[in-house]
Amino acid sequence: MKEIVKERDNTHFRQTRLDDLVEYYRPFSADGRNAEYIPALGKIDAKQLGICVTGSDQTMMKSGDWDVPFTLQSISKVISFIAACLTRGIPYVLDRVDAEPTGDAFNSIIRLEMHKPGKPFNPMINAGALTIASMLPGDSARDKIETLYALIEKMIGKRPVINEDVFRSEWETAHRNRALAYYLKETGFLEAGVEKTLEVYLKQCAMEGNTEDIAMIGMILANDGYHPFSHEQIIPKDVARLTKALMLTCGMYNASGKFAAFVGVPAKSGVSGGIMCAVPASFKRKEPFQHGCGIGIYGPAIDEYGNSLTGGMLLKQLAQEWDLSIF
């Protein structure tokens, strides 16, 4: 990294620096691999890397493949959790899904059997996300999904598109998620039918966005649910804070602890290579990051935990240079 020049304090140099870093980290994608267990994701160009940073003060920085649409995958768990809290209330939701990190893989089923009565440990692992999907309002999968669409539209000003290829691909290979859903059905932690819940869950995973979209959602969370552009409180403060706490403790699969330690911002990743960060305001930082920002990353080569490899490297570097940590 010696060859990379030091950050300079103005917009032009900051953009140049960001571009340099994106190009610097892009080749490391060779050490990762696409999420091949979802066939449709296996074909994607792993060398892609893009970022969008959206400041609470409306400054915006973009670099690389920032505008490539990708499926949100597990990032959607944040949105569905918020939607469940908005419609059911926090106590109802936390009665059915706990808020504890686990140290287990995202699709683990062991803990459901080991810890009676099988309440999912948190909404950021698949078991918890299925329970959340099942409790969204509405009788049909369409109605439940609509709740998510409406919330997203409020936040980013447009309705998401479902990538039908990815949805089909996941639907047909969702054996492990079906196993989890049936297990939850038996223990009483699924409020809708298994197939309906899976349709909601897999469609939410297949919703497309780009880094600008998720940076915007991250920025709203950074602002405790207040949208600084539309001047609207979209998410109640207590829901926004609870969501950020869950992102920090559980958002990066079973590397969440290391991510908290070395990046230190609430973040949620998806196996398609997205990372959504909410960076709350802090004195410690220089402008323009002092008032908080949202960061969206896209880099489809993932590491052993399921997190974007190059995206994580880029974030770790930026966290140091821009002093992003909340700690």
Added chain:
Amino acid sequence: MKEIVKERDNTHFRQTRLDDLVEYYRPFSADGRNAEYIPALGKIDAKQLGICVTGSDQTMMKSGDWDVPFTLQSISKVISFIAACLTRGIPYVLDRVDAEPTGDAFNSIIRLEMHKPGKPFNPMINAGALTIASMLPGDSARDKIETLYALIEKMIGKRPVINEDVFRSEWETAHRNRALAYYLKETGFLEAGVEKTLEVYLKQCAMEGNTEDIAMIGMILANDGYHPFSHEQIIPKDVARLTKALMLTCGMYNASGKFAAFVGVPAKSGVSGGIMCAVPASFKRKEPFQHGCGIGIYGPAIDEYGNSLTGGMLLKQLAQEWDLSIF
């Protein structure tokens, strides 16, 4: 809680409010129990509740049993982790102890067997703390403990006293910790002998302090290792941030996630009823908490997770009133 009047923005009323809250929560100790598995802790008056808040700006608030000395127990894990990082370096330490929350009880052994090669998941559970104790510099237990004493003296200006009764009591009943230590010895994650390591670990647990002492340490951590009174950088910034991240994700046993969600500050509890919090500076708060503070709590009635019951209730209320959450 309706009968409690709203907080008012000046010192006198803030103190009155704190005193009221301490007295309000004190009787809830009846719903907890002392940590009876350590015989010497079983005799302590469970109704005690005390707090000290030490601001980075040298303001200080104290209430209730703030000056009662208690054994630090698991709070000492924070200090020994810092000492290990200072003397061995972060990479050495994290090669031997991971930084991931587990969702398991503090004394669990399962994960050491399930996840080869048996590396402890984090330094805040017993397995990890034993590994940390074993890697402190020095050949003898005395030398290793001395490293902790020296660090504590730098932070609070005095050397801690060992409660010999508690040490003896724990030493004789430390079967589970011995089991963990021998397990770690076998898998190669213990760098010193088992008995020596246990002596260090149990002595660090038996070090006494009061809420003022731990509030001071919390305040230094809140300031990224910088001591605002002595103007000395006692702990490097990267170590301080890593420590706070671990406190947030793993510091409150297997209720860490819920604590992050509803209190939202890096904290470490001990079964003797102490809680040490590091509250980083934040715009969002009003003075005098804007520039960060340390909070020390003592309430020996503990809940099912091993955390101070009344201390946790008091903290949750203060976090709301004073807007302490880092999220």
Added chain:
Amino acid sequence: MKEIVKERDNTHFRQTRLDDLVEYYRPFSADGRNAEYIPALGKIDAKQLGICVTGSDQTMMKSGDWDVPFTLQSISKVISFIAACLTRGIPYVLDRVDAEPTGDAFNSIIRLEMHKPGKPFNPMINAGALTIASMLPGDSARDKIETLYALIEKMIGKRPVINEDVFRSEWETAHRNRALAYYLKETGFLEAGVEKTLEVYLKQCAMEGNTEDIAMIGMILANDGYHPFSHEQIIPKDVARLTKALMLTCGMYNASGKFAAFVGVPAKSGVSGGIMCAVPASFKRKEPFQHGCGIGIYGPAIDEYGNSLTGGMLLKQLAQEWDLSIF
């Protein structure tokens, strides 16, 4: 038990003794409970208790509710395992299902995740039985079931009837079995579709028989697969022995070890209250049990492990009086 007169060595007194024992143990059903998780089983009269003993020498003893038809439930796992070995060969079968007892509950899923690559531990737990059901020959569920019908007809001279009420009842509440099946599908240990496999599995569980029917199957197994009445080798000797070994080590759920210790005969139970025993020939016994026998038991009140409570008590007593243990 003092009031019960000692067994005497002739047919009449042996029958009287058996009748006395059945009546003696019948009231203990009050300490058990029906398998209420299968709604259709919840309604059955728990005080029923019946037995049929079929000797290799064609002697037969019956007592109590010996002729009440009941659904075979897990007893069918023995039959489907034999059918799979007959049609696929032992190596093919054991490549896909291991032959090790587990100590876990019959419907446990933990071990599939803990022991990569998720091969079921034995064919007597649900996970293994689902894998076995999936490998029966035939493309349709009907064809697969037909293989079982044909084998049963060869052994007892008639085709079994499916209890449609029980099948429907189990089909609608088979969430846990569906979870297991989808898990196995993902790890590659299910050779047919999930729904098809479940149809086979739940239909085999819903096949009806009475104690005479299962005593006959047990007797054929006791004779290493040779039918002493029809003089036909229905099951190859190696398959029969393997089956008996699996019954002994894994046949009584997670009480198999205690059953081996205190009864000591290869046996398979079902949650509907049936127990099928294969008692190999032994010198040690007096006539008429010297040449081996099959024993069928029916007592629908089950214990905490899922085994017939009164049936188990009766068997334990008979094992002592008749010296049935193979050890």
Added chain:
Amino acid sequence: MKEIVKERDNTHFRQTRLDDLVEYYRPFSADGRNAEYIPALGKIDAKQLGICVTGSDQTMMKSGDWDVPFTLQSISKVISFIAACLTRGIPYVLDRVDAEPTGDAFNSIIRLEMHKPGKPFNPMINAGALTIASMLPGDSARDKIETLYALIEKMIGKRPVINEDVFRSEWETAHRNRALAYYLKETGFLEAGVEKTLEVYLKQCAMEGNTEDIAMIGMILANDGYHPFSHEQIIPKDVARLTKALMLTCGMYNASGKFAAFVGVPAKSGVSGGIMCAVPASFKRKEPFQHGCGIGIYGPAIDEYGNSLTGGMLLKQLAQEWDLSIF
């Protein structure tokens, strides 16, 4: 194996056949490895293979390295279990150690934590054997060991010798066993001190014998505890049967199920390469095995489960040729 001539029915040819088989299987030791985790065992010549078969009718066959002394290791668990039953009674013993196979490795600790209150699953795994060692009569380790010596002397006519090298070697590296013992101490399943219990346990493991010695013990068990040479009932019949049942379900570590399936005799192995079998009388066999026998095997190259590799191959072949299975 085609080149090996068929067994013939007389003593001479039987001996020749046995010698041929020992030489045939000896070279397969190259696929195994010594139990190197016990340093003193690592040096032993892995190509050794020996067998002794002792018939209830006093016929005896020996071949290969039958007279090489080896440490009994886990085979001693059978003897200490019997000694505990003889001195404490079966109910007392089974109140403290269960009789269920586990499917876990011999030194596993997981199940102690997962299944409250931590009762060891069976006396053939280390956890259970430690509990058994702790309950042997006597205050000192010497007294407890003496109970084993006395029982062995009654069975084989001589007192065993402790291999001090092996004992020292195991004592110094017994970290995992110490972990188990301390865990059991905490949960109340250890009746003596940890160090005393470990001394007993590791000394019993270091007792030496050869194949003739263990064949004799196996033969007595085969005869339900009756010594056909001394005409003495050394072990009560119920203890002998319980012991054989435990050997069959749990005696070959987590390959016990496969061993029951393909050999089918109660057996106990040790990591030093010994296997002790008790073959009860059976009609099905030809003379001289009809009246039961004991078999002692020694082959120090062990397989992945900890069982003698060549010993297991030899036994499997003999089980087929001599029709040894109890099923």
